[in-house]
Amino acid sequence: MAEWYDKAIIYQIYPKSFQDSNGDGIGDLQGIIQRIPYLQQLGINAVWLNPIFVSPQIDNGYDVANYFAIEPTLGTMDDMEALIKAFHKAGIKLILDFVLNHTSDQHPWFLDAAKNPDSIYRDYYMFAGHDGQKPNNWGSFFGGSVWADDPAGTGASYFHLFDKRMPDLNWQNPEVRHAMGDIAEFWLAKGIDGLRLDAFIHVAKADLRQNYPLAAGQQAPVVAEPFFANLPNVKTWLQPFSQRIKQQFPHAFLLGEAASANVNLAVTYTEKANQLMDSVITFRYFTEDESHLDPAISGQFQPKPLDVTAFKQTQVVWQQTLAAVSKPTLYWNNHDMARVATRYVTAGKAHDVQAKSLAMMMYLQRGIPIIYYGEELGMQNLQFSQIDQFNDQAATDFAQQAQVAGYSEADALHMLSQTHKLPARGGMQWDESAHAGFTTGTPWVDGAFDATINVETEQQNANSLLRFYQNLIALKKLPVFTEGDYYLLDTDDSSYVYQRHLDKQTMIVAVNLSATTSTITLPTGHYRATLTAGQHEINDNQLTLSAYAGCVIERMD
Secondary structure, three states: OOOHHHHOOEEEEOHHHHOOOOOOOOOOHHHHHHOHHHHHHHOOOEEEEOOOEEOOOOOOOOOOOEEEEEOOOOOOHHHHHHHHHHHHHOOOEEEEEEEOOEOOOOOHHHHHHHHOOOOOOHHHEOEEOEOOEOOOOEEOOOOOEOEEEOOOOOOOEEEOOOOOOOOEEOOOOHHHHHHHHHHHHHHHHHOOOEEEEEOHHHOOOOOOOOOOOOOOOOOOOEOOHHHOOOOHHHHHHHHHHHHHHHHHOOOOEEEEEOOOOOHHHHHHHHOHHHOOOOEEEOOOOOOEOOOOOOOOOOHHHOOOOEOHHHHHHHHHHHHHHOOOOOOOEEOOOOOOOOOHHHHOOOOOOOHHHHHHHHHHHHHOOOOEEEEEOOHHHOOOOOEOOOHHHHOOHHHHHHHHHHHHOOOOHHHHHHHHHHHOOHHHHOOOOOOOOHHHHOOOOOOOOOOEOOOOOOHHHHHOOOOOHHHHHHHHHHHHOOHHHHOOEEEEOOOOOOEEEEEEEEOOEEEEEEEEOOOOOEEEEOOOOOEEEEEEEOOEEEEOOEEEEOOOOEEEEEEOO
16 A cells, blocks of 8 residues: 655755744754745655754764753754644645664763663663773774773773764663664654654674774774674664554654665665665765876865766666665755755756756656755855864865865865765755845854855746746656656666656656757657756657756657
8 A cells, every 4th residue: 555655755954954033043943834835835745854852963963862852952842743733734744863873972871871880771872891992993984983981980982883972872772672662652643754764774783892804004993884784683673663663653654764775775674574664765876986086185075976877877776676665765965965056066057957957867766855955946065164164073184185285275175165064054045135044143054155046036037946846846746757667768878868657658757967969869759848957859759958958758649
């Protein structure tokens, strides 16, 4: 039986950056409520909210100190309940970000565990080692070792896959698994419609005594991802958790963040018989061309174009492998990466055309679109003026490395602003007033931006990117795009062309990825265009597209 999320068109809202209602520079729940009419006009039918729980904000809410209360800078529980009701009244489902791999070190469980070695909460976390010796040579995603000294002074260490102020939970402990289920049920009982399970693939770890063998010249600590990602116990421990939720809330949507999962793992996680996730988000989509990188500096923060051939291969493999299993997620950007208008859209006259074409190319494929707030306007990364604005040691290290290699500080800042995730979290651009109408105060994250890109201006322009997204979303709701099969046509790297078919209806989505005119041979038939970006011409079964243009065409016979 089809579920609501099979036809979901999700809009991701970063709560701190969407709309500030009280002038403190931080977006809040009341601000989101104020903007629900905009979301209705856009046409989306679901919202994913990044974390809204009480948090010290070391990692912008992904460090949770209290799962049962709202972060005061965002609002109150009354505000949250009002938001849920307002969304539902508007016909919009709500998906909450649920951090289940770790907590804040300010969570009462960890505070008690760190204060008292005999605490019942000691086993809620992962303590190991002795006499100040780290149990292994594994490295954290945030740099340095995964081990930090036990605050209780026992000589042991505690495990943190991310920041040291975000200790990992011990999912091997059944009390932890039960407690996380209680939290999930609490929020689902409040009326939310689904959960995005953050970093769920990391809840299981290998034997903590095992060092990762180092290659010649390699130095510890090393990010030994095979030891803490996608291990068999992820399925063992998450299956009862998911079953419990589905028994109580059978229509709840479980969307798992499986950043490093390959397509076969995605099958395992989403196959209905396994009773785990309904869909997963992978970071494996974006295959980038690294052939022009400067070897003198880290490639992490160097801008990279899309490797079109590899991208096609990745997309079609995910499409075909999941065809009879689940709906893949479709997205160009989120809070953990630079915005698509900065990463892949070329500056200049064709900017809007290219942004429109990329949107139709991605979102009309088989799957569940996830649109990052402001993407529908063409919002770009902020441009920072100081290295310390990134609040990231990796960014500081890159800037120093770049200057040693002969780059100016301005060059380093530009590269970082184009590639770092924090500049992608700027305030939503509503109008041409100060701070684009996001706040009357000073934004929590601030930088230079193109003020001409905003809701008010684009609503008044029939050819704007915003208007295009409205039309695209309406088209996505047609059965041929929600239920039809998918077939990628053979073309060269200048084009991306696929067919969607259901019953007697056939639609073809064709996009020119190059800066020159492209001609595509279509299957024999008669066609008419239903949605276009840029210039196109159909002559018999020949489709000609101008630079970066795209169109959706329907076969009429």
